[in-house]
Amino acid sequence: MEPHVHKISCLDCRLADLCLPYGLKREEISQLTIIVKSKRPIGLDEYLYKQGEQSQSLFAVKSGSFRTFICDADGSEQTIGFYLPGELMGLDSLHNGFFSCYVVALETSTVCELPLSRLNELAVKIPGLQAQLMRIVGKEIASDHDKIVLGHRSAQEKMASFLLMLSKRYHALGFSGTEFNLTMRRRDIANFLGLTIETVSRQLTDLTKNGIITVKQRGVHINKLDLLKAIVEPCLSNQSYGVK
Amino acid sequence: MEPHVHKISCLDCRLADLCLPYGLKREEISQLTIIVKSKRPIGLDEYLYKQGEQSQSLFAVKSGSFRTFICDADGSEQTIGFYLPGELMGLDSLHNGFFSCYVVALETSTVCELPLSRLNELAVKIPGLQAQLMRIVGKEIASDHDKIVLGHRSAQEKMASFLLMLSKRYHALGFSGTEFNLTMRRRDIANFLGLTIETVSRQLTDLTKNGIITVKQRGVHINKLDLLKAIVEPCLSNQSYGVK
DNA sequence: CGCTCCCTTGAATGAGTTCAAGGCGCGTGG
DNA sequence: CCACGCGCCTTGAACTCATTCAAGGGAGCG
Numbered sequence: 001m002e003p004h005v006h007k008i009s010c011l012d013c014r015l016a017d018l019c020l021p022y023g024l025k026r027e028e029i030s031q032l033t034i035i036v037k038s039k040r041p042i043g044l045d046e047y048l049y050k051q052g053e054q055s056q057s058l059f060a061v062k063s064g065s066f067r068t069f070i071c072d073a074d075g076s077e078q079t080i081g082f083y084l085p086g087e088l089m090g091l092d093s094l095h096n097g098f099f100s101c102y103v104v105a106l107e108t109s110t111v112c113e114l115p116l117s118r119l120n121e122l123a124v125k126i127p128g129l130q131a132q133l134m135r136i137v138g139k140e141i142a143s144d145h146d147k148i149v150l151g152h153r154s155a156q157e158k159m160a161s162f163l164l165m166l167s168k169r170y171h172a173l174g175f176s177g178t179e180f181n182l183t184m185r186r187r188d189i190a191n192f193l194g195l196t197i198e199t200v201s202r203q204l205t206d207l208t209k210n211g212i213i214t215v216k217q218r219g220v221h222i223n224k225l226d227l228l229k230a231i232v233e234p235c236l237s238n239q240s241y242g243v244k
Numbered sequence: 245m246e247p248h249v250h251k252i253s254c255l256d257c258r259l260a261d262l263c264l265p266y267g268l269k270r271e272e273i274s275q276l277t278i279i280v281k282s283k284r285p286i287g288l289d290e291y292l293y294k295q296g297e298q299s300q301s302l303f304a305v306k307s308g309s310f311r312t313f314i315c316d317a318d319g320s321e322q323t324i325g326f327y328l329p330g331e332l333m334g335l336d337s338l339h340n341g342f343f344s345c346y347v348v349a350l351e352t353s354t355v356c357e358l359p360l361s362r363l364n365e366l367a368v369k370i371p372g373l374q375a376q377l378m379r380i381v382g383k384e385i386a387s388d389h390d391k392i393v394l395g396h397r398s399a400q401e402k403m404a405s406f407l408l409m410l411s412k413r414y415h416a417l418g419f420s421g422t423e424f425n426l427t428m429r430r431r432d433i434a435n436f437l438g439l440t441i442e443t444v445s446r447q448l449t450d451l452t453k454n455g456i457i458t459v460k461q462r463g464v465h466i467n468k469l470d471l472l473k474a475i476v477e478p479c480l481s482n483q484s485y486g487v488k
Numbered sequence: 489c490g491c492t493c494c495c496t497t498g499a500a501t502g503a504g505t506t507c508a509a510g511g512c513g514c515g516t517g518g
Numbered sequence: 519c520c521a522c523g524c525g526c527c528t529t530g531a532a533c534t535c536a537t538t539c540a541a542g543g544g545a546g547c548g
Contacts, residue, residue: 095383096383151392
């Protein structure tokens with residue numbers, strides 16, 4: 001028996017305002033819903049797509065989380081980032097139609113598939129959709145710039161930034177911004193931040209000793225958000241100009 | 245007397261194939277030309293736009309070169325990248341309508357201004373323009389990913405990558421890929437790569453001692469392109485899948 | 489229970505920074 | 519035309535932060 005894939009309309013999706021439908025009229029969202037393909041859940045360590053594959057679609061995270069990384073010539077991974085619900089994956093493929101990254105699930109996760117051909121058709125008809133797509137793309141670029149800057153910072157600043165980045169994103173999703181689970185392994189964090197596992201571990205220990213956070217396995221509790229922000233402060237660009 | 249600004253049509257521009265007009269029909273390029281505003285030249289160290297300013301336009305480099313950077317809370321600069329002719333600046337502002345970077349000229353340079361309102365109108369009418377805009381945006385994202393990865397590399401690899409990146413881009417512009425001038429200062433290179441000026445200097449010296457390059461002031465000659473590539477090799481993602 | 493994977497901790501090493509000094513090229517003004 | 523001064527770049531030596539190497543603890547699972 002075929003597993004039944006329950007299709008949720010973008011109209012009912014609680015992530016709509018963080019995702020493509022933001023700013024669209026009900027009627028327009030209905031049209032968007034039509035082109036969205038639901039996929040079966042992606043399991044832990046399962047690939048959503050691979051570097052070099054031809055891209056037919058973009059993907060929005062419906063639930064769970066993903067890690068995206070590039071593979072070097074010698075086969076070693078370079079984690080580029082993490083995706084949480086509401087975020088759009090596959091934008092890198094707009095360049096030439098091929099994915100330039102791997103995307104792998106950090107837990108059992110679900111996605112909405114957006115076939116590019118149909119998305120482009122619709123974007124021409126719905127200017128608001130085009131606009132939102134551009135906003136999302138611009139956000140991706142701005143966030144990549146933050147990552148570039150972060151790469152030049154100390155281990156402590158990297159670690160603090162990483163935690164704050166997650167805190168903000170979980171908060172925006174309506175979850176707690178001070179208590180959440182790290183769905184990625186330490187080595188993923190280390191690889192993402194350009195540090196070793198040992199350094200990540202030591203940084204977490206230091207933050208714990210200072211009473212700023214409490215860590216229990218993958219679980220993190222931020223006790224002193226202000227102190228965490230104070231660590232990151234000097235490397236923050238003043239870029240909160242009217243952010244949505 | 246008003247300085248006369250000579251307007252060159254995109255039809256005649258030798259950069260057209262590297263810029264927005266790529267893939268458009270002659271008729272469509274004419275329409276694009278109409279919305280392009282020529283601006284007076286930008287002088288050395290002059291700003292094209294600043295972080296926090298409202299964005300009305302994107303800008304294409306017509307001649308010269310630019311540096312883009314973010315300012316920290318404490319006022320220190322973080323160079324994000326460099327722009328050469330044919331490249332599009334201001335994509336980061338698509339996020340929320342405000343520039344998240346500064347852009348400053350590294351030499352006397354000229355740009356084409358593309359008012360966003362008119363560009364968006366036109367993109368709806370010309371699907372090919374929309375497509376090319378998306379390709380450019382995707383390229384920006386892919387190149388940002390390369391920069392993130394580069395941030396985790398050794399000083400030698402960073403330096404070699406930087407030179408190769410310039411080599412490729414100059415070559416694509418029809419200039420020599422093995423002999424060119426660095427239009428940026430050492431401190432800009434250092435800041436971009438997340439190194440100190442001293443380290444950049446030492447790396448250049450090392451490459452010179454190995455006979456790989458010859459440096460005279462801002463002038464660089466790559467003697468052994470293959471050796472330079474060999475240094476970068478291990479950090480290259482296999483991402484030349486059908487690149488234009 | 490014993491394996492494996494994940495994470496932590498400690499000590500030695502090293503790449504890149506910091507600090508300090510000096511050289512080179514270029515514009516300015518005598 | 520030369521002298522001076524300033525910015526830009528290079529070089530050397532000491533230091534430091536993160537890495538590397540090595541060992542051990544703890545959770546989850548067959």
